[in-house]
Amino acid sequence: MFQLQQHGTNLRTEIVAGTTTFLAMVYIIFVNPQILGQAGIDPGAAFVATCLAAMIGSAIMGLAANLPIALAPGMGLNAYFTYGVVLGLGHSWEVALGAVFLSGCLFLLLSLVRLREWIIDSIPRSLKLGISTGIGLFLGLIALKNAGIVIDHPSTLVTLGNVKRPEVWLAAGGFIVMVALDAHKVPGAILIAILGTTATAVYLKLTPLAGIAAPPPSLTPTLLQLDIAGAFDIGLVTIVFAFLFVDLFDTAGTLIGVGHAGKMLDSEGRLPRLGRALLADSTATLSGSLLGTSTTTSYIESTLGIQAGGKTGLTAVTVAVLFGLCLFFEPLARTVPIYATAPALLYVACLMARGLRDLDWDDVTETAPALLAAISMPFTFSISTGIGLGFLAHVGIKIIALRWRDLNLALLVLAALFVTKFWIL
Numbered sequence: 001m002f003q004l005q006q007h008g009t010n011l012r013t014e015i016v017a018g019t020t021t022f023l024a025m026v027y028i029i030f031v032n033p034q035i036l037g038q039a040g041i042d043p044g045a046a047f048v049a050t051c052l053a054a055m056i057g058s059a060i061m062g063l064a065a066n067l068p069i070a071l072a073p074g075m076g077l078n079a080y081f082t083y084g085v086v087l088g089l090g091h092s093w094e095v096a097l098g099a100v101f102l103s104g105c106l107f108l109l110l111s112l113v114r115l116r117e118w119i120i121d122s123i124p125r126s127l128k129l130g131i132s133t134g135i136g137l138f139l140g141l142i143a144l145k146n147a148g149i150v151i152d153h154p155s156t157l158v159t160l161g162n163v164k165r166p167e168v169w170l171a172a173g174g175f176i177v178m179v180a181l182d183a184h185k186v187p188g189a190i191l192i193a194i195l196g197t198t199a200t201a202v203y204l205k206l207t208p209l210a211g212i213a214a215p216p217p218s219l220t221p222t223l224l225q226l227d228i229a230g231a232f233d234i235g236l237v238t239i240v241f242a243f244l245f246v247d248l249f250d251t252a253g254t255l256i257g258v259g260h261a262g263k264m265l266d267s268e269g270r271l272p273r274l275g276r277a278l279l280a281d282s283t284a285t286l287s288g289s290l291l292g293t294s295t296t297t298s299y300i301e302s303t304l305g306i307q308a309g310g311k312t313g314l315t316a317v318t319v320a321v322l323f324g325l326c327l328f329f330e331p332l333a334r335t336v337p338i339y340a341t342a343p344a345l346l347y348v349a350c351l352m353a354r355g356l357r358d359l360d361w362d363d364v365t366e367t368a369p370a371l372l373a374a375i376s377m378p379f380t381f382s383i384s385t386g387i388g389l390g391f392l393a394h395v396g397i398k399i400i401a402l403r404w405r406d407l408n409l410a411l412l413v414l415a416a417l418f419v420t421k422f423w424i425l
Helices: 011-025 028-037 043-065 077-086 093-113 116-122 125-146 166-183 189-203 234-261 274-291 302-307 313-335 338-358 364-380 383-400 409-424
Strands: 071-073 150-153 157-160 296-298
Touching: 011 189, 011 302, 011 313, 028 043, 028 071, 028 077, 028 313, 028 338, 043 071, 043 274, 043 296, 043 313, 071 274, 077 093, 077 125, 077 234, 077 383, 093 234, 093 274, 116 409, 125 150, 125 234, 125 338, 125 364, 125 383, 166 189, 166 338, 189 338, 234 274, 234 296, 234 302, 234 383, 234 409, 274 296, 302 313, 364 383, 383 409
Parallel strands: none
Antiparallel strands: 071 296, 150 157
């Protein structure tokens, strides 16, 4: 079924590769319920939805596209869901799930009619890098807030928190251990640091031990609770677009990056069965929104499994099975305090900021809009606002600098949409 012999691999190698990928991304079952819980979603149901979305998405990718790429609710998009859409703009989490569903429908449509390449190619590389970096900075601010290192201040907006608190020290120690382990290529470095920080917190009686394993909680509080009709409100158009835009480019970048790492790209740099992979990704987002979680997307951590020898969809199916087993460890997820997962957010932020190195620093018309998009995301606490400001700055600067040839129809249309958003909504 997976054509193991043709791909030069075997059952054992694929299972080891899948386990490696799983260990690198399983931290999401601890982080995602905490983030979605702050939006008002039942944490137990969010935990089950996270496990099921990862299981379904990875299984579809493995079975339909036969690629060693795993999926789960995406970091950055879950933060935008909670802090941007629900807490920032005041929408209900049901409406936010409806927006995720609509973005998944649009992603699926774009994949079917083959418009995705036109959209992806129309956006300047500098803006893609700036948006990715901005999401990382947004995550970094949330991480520092959750760790108690950064707090609000009436005069300076933000300031240093009480660093004498033991929770702050545990979060700082978790981050240091996490980065050091990952530098030594230790599988599951993020998971080890989260569980180590949690164990220390339980030992110091800073957080109670809720248990290790138990039957899965009920999914009823979130299952099919999305408000699609509410998401059709005109004020949510840019929110749906933001979910779609970030997922589209994050998925495209991840698929190409993973394909390059696994030497799966053809002579023209294209990933085999890319259409099926994008269909799997969009279908996973639709499934996740119905279950009760934010956008599900392909994980760059799949690269680790490929480095361990994974070459077929059996690697992704292995990940799916392991996420299914995670359903029985909800008490452990409930034990993990928010400051234990803050280091994971901060480390992901550091990794996402690497895109800045690839900017053309000799061309200010490219770097300025990209940096504006990156900087404005954490300071406006909104991914969609950062994307909009970046687009408007890019188009405006290119026009005034008499570099119209750098623009295209898609950029002009998107800029016009953002002008409408900022002026009317």
